[in-house]
Amino acid sequence: MGKEALIVDNVSMKFNLSSEKVDNLKEYFIKALKREISYDEFWALKNVSFSINKGDRLGILGLNGAGKSTLLKVIAGVFKPTEGTVIKKGRIVPLLELGAGFDMQYTGKENIFLYGSVLGFSKKYLESKYEEIVAFSELGRFIDVPLKNYSSGMKSKLGFSIATIAEPDILILDEVLSVGDAKFRKKSEAKIMQMMADGTTVLFVSHSLEQVKRICNKAIILEHGKLIANGLVEEVAPVYEKIIE
Amino acid sequence: MAIFLFKSVILSLTIILNYDIIQSVLIRKNKDNVMNYIKNFWQHRYLLGELVKKGIKLKYRRSYLGIIWSLLEPLLTTIVLTIVFGTLFGVKDATFPLYVLCGRLLFSFFSSGTNGALRSIRANSGMIKKVYVPKYLYPMASILFNFIIFLISLIILIPLALYCHVTPKISWLYIILPLFLLILLTFGVGMILSTIDVFFRDMEYLWSVCTLLIMYMSAIFYPPEKLLNSNFGFLLKYNPLFGIIQTFRNCMLGDPLNWKYIAYAGGFSVICILVGTVIFYKKQDVFILHI
Numbered sequence: 042m043g044k045e046a047l048i049v050d051n052v053s054m055k056f057n058l059s060s061e062k063v064d065n066l067k068e069y070f071i072k073a074l075k076r077e078i079s080y081d082e083f084w085a086l087k088n089v090s091f092s093i094n095k096g097d098r099l100g101i102l103g104l105n106g107a108g109k110s111t112l113l114k115v116i117a118g119v120f121k122p123t124e125g126t127v128i129k130k131g132r133i134v135p136l137l138e139l140g141a142g143f144d145m146q147y148t149g150k151e152n153i154f155l156y157g158s159v160l161g162f163s164k165k166y167l168e169s170k171y172e173e174i175v176a177f178s179e180l181g182r183f184i185d186v187p188l189k190n191y192s193s194g195m196k197s198k199l200g201f202s203i204a205t206i207a208e209p210d211i212l213i214l215d216e217v218l219s220v221g222d223a224k225f226r227k228k229s230e231a232k233i234m235q236m237m238a239d240g241t242t243v244l245f246v247s248h249s250l251e252q253v254k255r256i257c258n259k260a261i262i263l264e265h266g267k268l269i270a271n272g273l274v275e276e277v278a279p280v281y282e283k284i285i286e
Numbered sequence: 287m288a289i290f291l292f293k294s295v296i297l298s299l300t301i302i303l304n305y306d307i308i309q310s311v312l313i314r315k316n317k318d319n320v321m322n323y324i325k326n327f328w329q330h331r332y333l334l335g336e337l338v339k340k341g342i343k344l345k346y347r348r349s350y351l352g353i354i355w356s357l358l359e360p361l362l363t364t365i366v367l368t369i370v371f372g373t374l375f376g377v378k379d380a381t382f383p384l385y386v387l388c389g390r391l392l393f394s395f396f397s398s399g400t401n402g403a404l405r406s407i408r409a410n411s412g413m414i415k416k417v418y419v420p421k422y423l424y425p426m427a428s429i430l431f432n433f434i435i436f437l438i439s440l441i442i443l444i445p446l447a448l449y450c451h452v453t454p455k456i457s458w459l460y461i462i463l464p465l466f467l468l469i470l471l472t473f474g475v476g477m478i479l480s481t482i483d484v485f486f487r488d489m490e491y492l493w494s495v496c497t498l499l500i501m502y503m504s505a506i507f508y509p510p511e512k513l514l515n516s517n518f519g520f521l522l523k524y525n526p527l528f529g530i531i532q533t534f535r536n537c538m539l540g541d542p543l544n545w546k547y548i549a550y551a552g553g554f555s556v557i558c559i560l561v562g563t564v565i566f567y568k569k570q571d572v573f574i575l576h577i
Contacts, residue, residue: 056575069486118418121571141416146344155340158332159417 045130046095046211046242047116052125054086054111054266085111086122087266093259095130095210098243100253100274102281103263109246112263113137113213116244131210131242132161139200139220149175149184149191149199156203170206178202179225194221201229211242250281326420334423334430341402341431356439360390361446371507379509381539384450387443388535389506392464395436396472396527397497402428403476404483404493411577421570425480429473437465447538457540464534467551471526474558481566484573504528526554 058081086108093099103109114120116127117135142159143152153174157167167174175184178199188196198221212233220229237243237256247253253260253274260277262270262284270280346352364387372382379385403425407414410424447454483489503525505513510522510532522528529547536543 119414119416120574135417138416142413144340144344146347147340151340151343155336158330158336159413159419161329161333163332164335 044095045092046097047130047244048092048128049112049116050090050126050128052086052089052112052115052122052127053084054108054115054120055123056083056085057081058083085266086115086263088125089263089266089268090125091261091268091271093242093244095242096240097259098237098245098257100257100260100277101244101246101263102248102250102253102260102277104248104284106265107263108266109263110215111266113215113244113246117213129211132207133211133213134160134204134209135213136201136204137213137215139197139204143188143196143200145189146187148187149178149180152188152199153203156200157206160204162207166207174199174202174206177206177228194225197221198225205229205232205236208236208239208241211244212236213244213246215246250278250285254278330420330423333419334427337423337427338431338434341428342434345431345435353435353438356435357442360387360394360439361442364390364446367507375508377509381450381452384443384446384452384538385509385535386507387446388538389504389531391436391439391443392468392531392534393501393504393506393527395432395468397501399429399432399436399469399472400476400479401493401497402432403472404479404490407480407484407573408487408577414574414577421573422477422566425476425566426473429469429476433469433472443538452539455540457537460537460543461534463548464530464537467526467530467533467548467555470555470559471530471551474555474560474562477562477566478558481562481569484569484576500525500527504531506531523550526551 089108089112101109101112111120113135115122116129117133117137118127142156144155147155150171153171154164154167158164175181178184178195178201180195180199183191183195191199201220214233220226243256245253245256257274259272260270260274260281261268262277262281264284270277346355349355351358364383367386367390368383371377371386406424406428407421413419414421414424444454479489479493503521504527505522510528513519514522529544529551532547533543533551535541
């Protein structure tokens with residue numbers, strides 16, 4: 042048994058669904074006086090516990106609204122769980138929102154340093170890897186052009202190149218990446234495959250059982266925020282097949 | 287009477303807050319918690335640097351004069367203010383332009399710093415929704431970048447001081463003290479405002495009215511003596527920003543410092559920081575549900 046890379050311990054996430062967002066004082070007082078402020082509680086995740094070892098590739102299966110994205114956001118640290126804890130060993134790179142933190146007025150070069158520091162890289166490290174990032178992103182001389190003039194494909198290429206410059210300990214993938222054109226997609230897939238081969242722990246979210254079977258060795262199934270199956274992918278697959286029938 | 291009331295309010299506030307801090311920091315997971323915070327901050331220090339740099343770089347990007355505007359702008363307004371109010375109040379003092387410029391510079395940092403911090407969480411909501419970043423970095427970065435621009439703009443004081451026949455003196459070095467108080471105050475107020483703004487957007491408009499009032503209550507372009515000696519002297523005395531600006535002026539002109547102002551402004555700033563940190567700390571996890 043390898044070392045545990047990620048422990049999700051009894052995590053629950055509650056949202057208050059208010060029919061309208063009250064965001065100014067006047068409305069708040071009026072509604073409070075009328076006692077109209079009521080919240081519908083909604084548990085997006087309820088008592089979810091699992092752990093994975095270093096080098097595991099975990100598939101997260103579930104229908105729409107099962108809580109997959111919420112779980113990923115809790116693991117990435119964007120949401121703080123209402124109950125429970127997540128223990129992470131090492132650096133997590135979520136390939137969910139490429140280029141979160143890009144500034145449109147900044148040039149590609151400046152954004153490498155900005156987004157790189159969002160991901161927790163040091164300036165020195167980014168400087169040493171700068172050439173490599175530019176080369177991988179295939180942006181060439183566009184690197185000195187402000188980002189607002191980039192196409193969306195160029196932005197995600199740049200985002201991917203920065204995020205994957207160092208091998209993360211835990212990689213979070215939502216569906217199969219579709220970055221840029223066919224050629225770049227091939228290149229980025231190869232890069233991810235190589236990371237997996239090197240022993241990076243992977244969390245992979247998908248609707249497709251085929252993909253999960255191909256990539257992962259372990260799997261969990263979420264249904265209405267609850268964990269209903271957890272184990273090796275061969276054991277979990279039949280359960281999921283039953284659900285989607 | 288008023289002083290007594292004010293003191294008791296401050297005292298009870300400190301007691302409540304101390305209790306809170308003891309609860310949240312000491313009892314829960316004591317040292318581990320604090321160490322984790324420091325470690326986490328250390329890991330994100332490059333991001334803080336990048337955010338500060340971004341603020342400075344983008345502020346004057348694509349303008350021809352660039353950073354020179356941070357010198358030119360206070361100078362131009364000072365000229366107008368000196369002519370209008372110097373004439374209106376019949377000020378004969380030759381150092382009046384310097385007096386106005388000091389007030390103008392310090393106030394504009396306070397104003398831009400607090401307003402920047404106020405908007406910082408919402409302005410960066412795109413980033414907050416997608417990746418984990420310690421959220422206090424945003425108000426902090428916004429205040430720091432304004433502070434750096436403010437420090438650059440202080441250069442304009444030297445030529446104006448010479449113009450007013452104020453020769454450079456050793457007491458100029460003491461401006462570090464009011465500057466330190468000023469950044470403490472701005473940071474404390476900024477943290478409070480940035481937390482409130484997430485929940486009540488009206489704060490943006492309310493605070494722009496407040497800054498206007500604070501400007502009139504800080505004796506920026508008029509001599510304070512008349513007001514101080516009237517029944518409304520408390521307007522200035524209880525405004526920590528006025529104390530800081532006066533201290534700064536005293537340093538520039540080589541006048542003796544008023545330690546009452548310094549102590550009051552210092553105490554006020556520390557309380558603001560305590561209140562700001564505690565409410566920010568308590569509310570930061572639900573920011574994401576409201577932006």
